Amino acid sequence: xxxxxxxPLSLPVTLGQPASISxxxxxxxxxxxxxxxxxxxxxxxxxxxxxxxxxxxNRDSGVPDRFSGSGSxxxxxxxxxxxxxxxxxxxxxxxxxNWPYTFGQGTKLEIK
Amino acid sequence: xxxxxxxxxSLVQPGGSLRLFCEASGFTFSSHWMHWVRQAPGKGxxxxxxxxxxxxxxxxxxxxxxxxxxxxxxxKNTVYLQMNSLRxxxxxxxxxxxxxxxxxxxxxxxxxxxxxx
Numbered sequence: 263x264x265x266x267x268x269x270p271l272s273l274p275v276t277l278g279q280p281a282s283i284s285x286x287x288x289x290x291x292x293x294x295x296x297x298x299x300x301x302x303x304x305x306x307x308x309x310x311x312x313x314x315x316x317x318x319x320n321r322d323s324g325v326p327d328r329f330s331g332s333g334s335x336x337x338x339x340x341x342x343x344x345x346x347x348x349x350x351x352x353x354x355x356x357x358x359x360n361w362p363y364t365f366g367q368g369t370k371l372e373i374k
Numbered sequence: 375x376x377x378x379x380x381x382x383x384s385l386v387q388p389g390g391s392l393r394l395f396c397e398a399s400g401f402t403f404s405s406h407w408m409h410w411v412r413q414a415p416g417k418g419x420x421x422x423x424x425x426x427x428x429x430x431x432x433x434x435x436x437x438x439x440x441x442x443x444x445x446x447x448x449x450k451n452t453v454y455l456q457m458n459s460l461r462x463x464x465x466x467x468x469x470x471x472x473x474x475x476x477x478x479x480x481x482x483x484x485x486x487x488x489x490x491x
Contacts, residue, residue, distance in 0.1 A: 263436075299475050303419070310469060311411075311419060313479040322479060354419055358475040362435045363409075363421040 268366035274374045281342040283369045285355035290335050299358035302340045306351040376400040376480050378470045383485030394455040396470030404448040410455050412466035460489045
């Protein structure tokens with residue numbers, strides 16, 4: 263199975279400051295069809311997960327543009343240019359290139 | 375409005391069976407791949423199973439293969455997860471998810487399955 267490794271696992275951030283989460287896969291996520299199936303999800307406390315990005319950098323509807331997704335191959339990054347209070351929660355990356363789909367361990371973002 | 379409503383979760387003894395339901399509305403159900411993803415209490419997310427638009431292709435996590443069966447009824451806009459030989463480690467909130475990889479992804483609110491004697 264493809265192992266997804268996120269860092270850091272805990273991310274204290276001051277309001278208005280930037281934040282960055284890294285996600286590395288144990289093998290390339292480039293599919294034979296040419297796409298890279300790497301998603302990012304946000305799970306706020308007490309809520310269902312919500313997808314933020316699919317295929318690395320395609321922003322889902324309603325996701326603020328202060329969020330961005332980037333990367334290629336085995337290294338991917340989720341960035342928030344200015345953290346707001348509503349961004350508190352756990353962030354997960356997920357690969358859908360190989361069966362079974364696998365998630366990272368999650369990164370807990372909190373406000374300092 | 376897109377809705378995915380899961381039901382069927384409950385307390386069940388080890389070795390028992392349970393059938394989960396996910397009723398979809400607000401979109402063309404038959405045009406979307408559907409998935410089940412679970413989350414054990416206080417833990418991360420685990421993909422469980424997928425079914426394609428007509429039910430001809432399915433896939434399972436190794437942890438549930440041979441015990442769980444996914445199916446769908448496009449006439450009823452419903453996807454099912456039949457869970458047999460349940461174990462304590464199957465205790466989790468089970469989420470129904472539309473389209474994990476492409477545009478128009480959506481998650482339900484989840485249903486809690488507790489396996490305990």
